[in-house]
Amino acid sequence: MKQATRLVHAGRRPAAHYGMVNTPVYHASTVLFDNLAAFDASQADPFAGVHYGRLGTPTQFAFEQAVAELEGAHGAVSTCSGLAAIATALLSVVAAGDHLLVADNVYGPTRKLCDGLLARLGIETEYVDPLISAEALAACFRDNTRALFVEAPGSLTFEISDVPALAAVARARGACVIADNTWGTPIYFDAFAHGIDLSVHAATKYIVGHSDAMLGVVNCRDAEYYRAVRHTSIALGYCAGPDDVYLGARGLRTLGQRLPVHEANGLVLANWLAEQPAVARVLHPARADHPQHHLWQRDFTGACGLFAIELIPADRQRLAALIDGLAYYGLGASWGGYESLVLPVTPAASRTATHWQAPGPLLRIHAGLEDIADLIDDMAAGLARYTAA
Numbered sequence: 001m002k003q004a005t006r007l008v009h010a011g012r013r014p015a016a017h018y019g020m021v022n023t024p025v026y027h028a029s030t031v032l033f034d035n036l037a038a039f040d041a042s043q044a045d046p047f048a049g050v051h052y053g054r055l056g057t058p059t060q061f062a063f064e065q066a067v068a069e070l071e072g073a074h075g076a077v078s079t080c081s082g083l084a085a086i087a088t089a090l091l092s093v094v095a096a097g098d099h100l101l102v103a104d105n106v107y108g109p110t111r112k113l114c115d116g117l118l119a120r121l122g123i124e125t126e127y128v129d130p131l132i133s134a135e136a137l138a139a140c141f142r143d144n145t146r147a148l149f150v151e152a153p154g155s156l157t158f159e160i161s162d163v164p165a166l167a168a169v170a171r172a173r174g175a176c177v178i179a180d181n182t183w184g185t186p187i188y189f190d191a192f193a194h195g196i197d198l199s200v201h202a203a204t205k206y207i208v209g210h211s212d213a214m215l216g217v218v219n220c221r222d223a224e225y226y227r228a229v230r231h232t233s234i235a236l237g238y239c240a241g242p243d244d245v246y247l248g249a250r251g252l253r254t255l256g257q258r259l260p261v262h263e264a265n266g267l268v269l270a271n272w273l274a275e276q277p278a279v280a281r282v283l284h285p286a287r288a289d290h291p292q293h294h295l296w297q298r299d300f301t302g303a304c305g306l307f308a309i310e311l312i313p314a315d316r317q318r319l320a321a322l323i324d325g326l327a328y329y330g331l332g333a334s335w336g337g338y339e340s341l342v343l344p345v346t347p348a349a350s351r352t353a354t355h356w357q358a359p360g361p362l363l364r365i366h367a368g369l370e371d372i373a374d375l376i377d378d379m380a381a382g383l384a385r386y387t388a389a
């Protein structure tokens, strides 16, 4: 089955739902059993079947099956947000006394989780340069190093780690390799072919695709990881809301159609921005001037619509003039919806293993599905306000 066909058919079982094309939204807490024998049978394996709303509904299982099939995972575990998926993955493989290696460019709340909750639980996080060599990474490993967490590219600064090389080092030492694969999506980065054990997605972004649901998912390489992750998710009481998993499953159907438009709009915009005097630097993995462009070419089959620009230095009022006057770019967190966004970001504050240096402000841009001419005109007017005498 080709990818586009899989996107349409994965996880669907119309015959089990009166012929409905999409698995309907099951709102449920209590699930009733016909008799005591059926109840007793349900207790034997909490992972199998539908027993209680928090343990999974047909809507949730349909979404999970679809995402797992798409990425080639043994199984998927959905959670109530992308951050919950990150927490679930990490808590599935580390315990008190363990050491964890985390790339310095990861999403801010991932760091906060490591430095806060995980530290309190006795798990030590060591941050490493996302561009670390395999040899240097090997030297960071200790007897108690249980996991390596990478985000390639980082969602603010867009460095791309050499994931297969780093994953090989970690796996040779028996450590779990976790990737925040939200940028790569299940279709532009083949996580399992590149050595990842747990591929985490903030499905809130492109999978849902319409900025109207919170959803996370952990795709697991094998049965052992799947059981560990499902167990952690159940232990934490995580369950994605029924409407949100439904929206995730529905969004997935058009992912293969939306992503190329985000990609094309993002690249045209990035290339245009690179020519503008107000722009000091464009950080886009699919551009030839990106320092790890060769890794993007080697490991990815596409780029999403998220990238960043460094503007020439100017004060906050100038930035406000640029952003506040934009007609088509919203100002707000998240990305992956159909609409364009901008967000000023300050990565320097959260680095510990590396330094982020940029004299001017960094603006993260999400290229939506609008007409590219409108996006360019709007941004051109914004840059003119930024540099106006």
Ligand SMILES: Cc1ncc(COP(=O)(O)O)c(C=O)c1O
Pocket (backbone or CB within 6 Å): 081, 082, 083, 084, 107, 151, 155, 180, 182, 183, 202, 203, 204, 205, 214, 215, 216, 333, 334, 335
């Ligand atoms: C790279 C990345 N990972 C994870 C998350 C967390 O996802 P959520 O907002 O669904 O918790 C985000 C959210 O912005 C993100 O950008």
